[in-house]
Amino acid sequence: MLQRIQTLYLLAAIIISAGLIFVFPLWENANGEPVYAQEQMIAFGMFLASAAMSLVSIFMFKNRKLQFVLGRLNIILNLFLLGVFVYWSLSLPGEMEISEKGIGMFLPIVSIVFLVLANKAIKKDEDLVKSVDRLR
Template sequence: MIQRVQTIFLFLVAVAMGLTIGMELWLQVVPDSSETYTLSAFSMQHLSSSGEVLSSNSTWYLAALAAFVGFLAIISIFQYRSRARQMMINMINSLFMVGIVVIVFLTTSGVNTEIGAADNGTYKIGFWAILVAMVCNMLANRFIKKDEALVKSVDRIR
């Protein structure tokens, strides 16, 4: 049935991945020159203090991974007849989300090392949406397991 609580959590995973694609993930301000580095799902940009783009690197793979995670969450919603398959899709989804977080950390730490920044920068809404999606995915799995246990207990009574 589609009206289960895990459907809401899986839908929130897809919405959070949409936020990840549409919003900035990270911002670092270089204190000496007021230049900024911004990371989004599509690019890493180095901006001058006047806002001119000094350099830009494509990070399309972050957008592709986030879109894939959102797509898998939508697919998982419609796998309600096979709870085992639904849980497997959600576990795979969790691995991809961890991969996105690791890629973001490696990218941002590489920039911080390159510019010799004292702080780690500011993680923006797009990054925090990934973590919200991870929590929602975990909660969806918990409720799927609860449904599976309920079905097994009812089968035992028959």
């Protein structure tokens, strides 16, 4: 059943993780040039892994428990990505590499919000199915 609300939330997470990383820079270097996610292979790989997990999770609608677990793993991946960004921005001394942080560093937070909303809707569906099974 692809017409559920969690599909829209997961689709938004895919758009953020796979689409907006090409639009918003992660930061600007000391020369004022924007640095995008595809220039940092670790960040790029983690963004694409997050998008792939969300895409796989959309098509796991028959197995809600696995869909819920994939959502949680995706949240953990995005938290780890956010930690990498914090580490990069705080560990580099002075103005050497990251001069000004961009909005791209906050994309994992927005993705986490949509993934939490999707997991909440998946849990609600699972509870509804359990309540109907009790009535039988």
